Amino acid sequence: MPQPATRRTVLATGAGALALGCAGCAGKDAGGGTAPSEPASASASPAGQETADGGGQVLAGTRDIPEGGGKVFEKEKVVVTQPKKGVFKAFSAICTHQGCTVNAVADGTIDCPCHGSAFRITDGSVVRGPATRPLPARSVAVHGNSIHLG
Secondary structure, three states: OOOOHHHHHHHHHHHHHHHHHHHHHHHEEEOEEEEOOOOOOOOOOOOOOOOOOOOEEEEHHHHHHHOEEEEEEEEEEEEEEEEEOOOOEEEEOOOOOOOOOOOEOOOOEEOOOOOEEEEEEEOOOOOEEOOOOOEEEOOOEOOOEEEEEE
C-alpha cells in the first residue's frame, strides 16, 4: 500500500518542477535580454532591434532622453537618464522595494508609483523610501545618435 505524501515530499516535487520550468530560461543573458536570432543590417536600427555591429538593442535616439531627465522603457525593464548633457545612465526599472515598475522621471528622480520610492537619475541611489537599496545599474552605450542596451 503506498504511503501518503509528506509535506517534505510535496515541496521537493514542486521545487523540482520549478527547476525544470526554468531550464528554458538558460538562453537569457545576465542583463535579462535574449540573444538576437537574426542580426539587423545597420547600426541605425529602429528602437527595439539588434544591430549588426554588436552594439546591442537600440532603445532610443539620444534626442529622446531629456537632459536632466530620462525615459522608462517598460518592455525592456530599464530606465535611461541623461543627468547632464551627453551623459547617459541606465538602471533597472524594477523598484527595489517590492518589485513595481518605475513609471516616471522628473525633477532629478526616477519615481515608483506603488509606494512613493524615488531614486537619483545620476546613480540610482535612494532619495526617498520605503526602498532602501539603489536601482541596479544597467549597461548602455551611445553609438552615433542611438542609445544601445547592453
